[in-house]
Amino acid sequence: MVFEELTARLNDAGYKNWVKAGHCLRTLQEGLRPYTDSEMRSFHRDVLKQDPLLRQSCRGSCSLKGDQVSSLCRECLGWQRVILHHHRCPEVKVNWENCSPQAWRLEHWELAKAFMPRGLLRVKGAEQCDASALLNLINFCTRFHSVETRAVREVIQCRNELMHSCELRVDEAWMRRYQRALGRLLQQLGHVAALAEAGRQIKEILTADWSICVTGLPHLQGFVEPDSGSRWETNTESISRWEAELLQERLQELLHDDGAQGAEQLPRLKDLLRANRDLEERFCAELQALSAREAAGAVG
Structure with a gap:
């Protein structure tokens, strides 16, 4: 999944x-x-x-x-x-x-x-x-x-x-x-x-394709096929980790941004996390903190 x-x-x-x-x-x-x-x-x-x-x-x-x-x-x-x-x-x-x-x-x-x-x-x-x-x-x-x-x-x-x-x-x-x-x-x-x-x-x-080929063979699952101009190979675990690090950095920036930009972008990021089960599970604690902050703001 x-x-x-x-x-x-x-x-x-x-x-x-x-x-x-x-x-x-x-x-x-x-x-x-x-x-x-x-x-x-x-x-x-x-x-x-x-x-x-x-x-x-x-x-x-x-x-x-x-x-x-x-x-x-x-x-x-x-x-x-x-x-x-x-x-x-x-x-x-x-x-x-x-x-x-x-x-x-x-x-x-x-x-x-x-x-x-x-x-x-x-x-x-x-x-x-x-x-x-x-x-x-x-x-x-x-x-x-x-x-x-x-x-x-x-x-x-x-x-x-x-x-x-x-x-x-x-x-x-x-x-x-x-x-x-x-x-x-x-x-x-x-x-x-x-x-x-x-x-x-x-x-x-920048030259890698990052096209993921998920097959039924366990030893090939998650292999990333580089384009012909690149010898770079990686796997889905690495890409998933890099994605999570970037999302974490952006989330932390927005959580500390009290301005209009943070108010506009934070709901979009939250929607992305909730729309994907793997991201929702990874960022469960952050989503709970967001919900608590929103609830406190509504009360205030």
């Missing part, structure tokens, strides 16, 4: 494209994590060498809420100046609430989070960051001056379009644009081993 339901979903070309594009994004994310971690570790070390005064401890147990930066102690204000100096677009609002200022001198990733989207206060390292956070870091931090910002922003735009798709579908024209954007970015980062490998995997994902 699981194979049959997955096969039916992947027979929808737009939905299959959405899942494939999402898996490419997660593959890119895995390559970006060690790269950004290494670069920000070196950046943090260089900043401390350039200004030894930044090694001094925070004197006021400083914390930040929204734009409240005037209450920082002298030592933390020094770090704030460093962040603004190395921000490619200092006129853009910096998400200070991501940061624990007293940790800037100690943790390179606390410095990195100042260049990322909001909501990352509890994130402790690159391994906990999604592609959006890492791409924004590269886009805004001058440490990554060798990477063309246009290429980064094109991938960020594609990522936002993908994750904000109300129908969870993208067409072939969009996929071609996405592939070009990924190619331009990865070409600039080809000297990084993890990203060179990510690039090879992404090419294989």
Whole structure:
């Protein structure tokens, strides 16, 4: 039954494209994590060498809420100046609430989070960051001056379009644009081993057919037939897992989105989960939480 339901979903070309594009994004994310971690570790070390005064401890147990930066102690204000100096677009609002200022001198990733989207206060390292956070870091931090910002922003735009798709579908024209954007970015980062490998995997994902052949033979059940231009083979368990990871990420984003976009897209995602028994069983706890939230909203 699981194979049959997955096969039916992947027979929808737009939905299959959405899942494939999402898996490419997660593959890119895995390559970006060690790269950004290494670069920000070196950046943090260089900043401390350039200004030894930044090694001094925070004197006021400083914390930040929204734009409240005037209450920082002298030592933390020094770090704030460093962040603004190395921000490619200092006129853009910096998400200070991501940061624990007293940790800037100690943790390179606390410095990195100042260049990322909001909501990352509890994130402790690159391994906990999604592609959006890492791409924004590269886009805004001058440490990554060798990477063309246009290429980064094109991938960020594609990522936002993908994750904000109300129908969870993208067409072939969009996929071609996405592939070009990924190619331009990865070409600039080809000297990084993890990203060179990510690039090879992404090419294989995009050229694979993902046509599932469910037969009566147990040893063939769930085999994915690649197209003639690809040697990439996988199985339904892998595709099912990748699909679930993408749906989980989108569901969590929508659950934390109190705006109009979340209110519009969440029912569509919920309908998809409930219309497919395998997904309904996998996301049973999340669907119960949604029902409870809706009930509380109705009472309120």
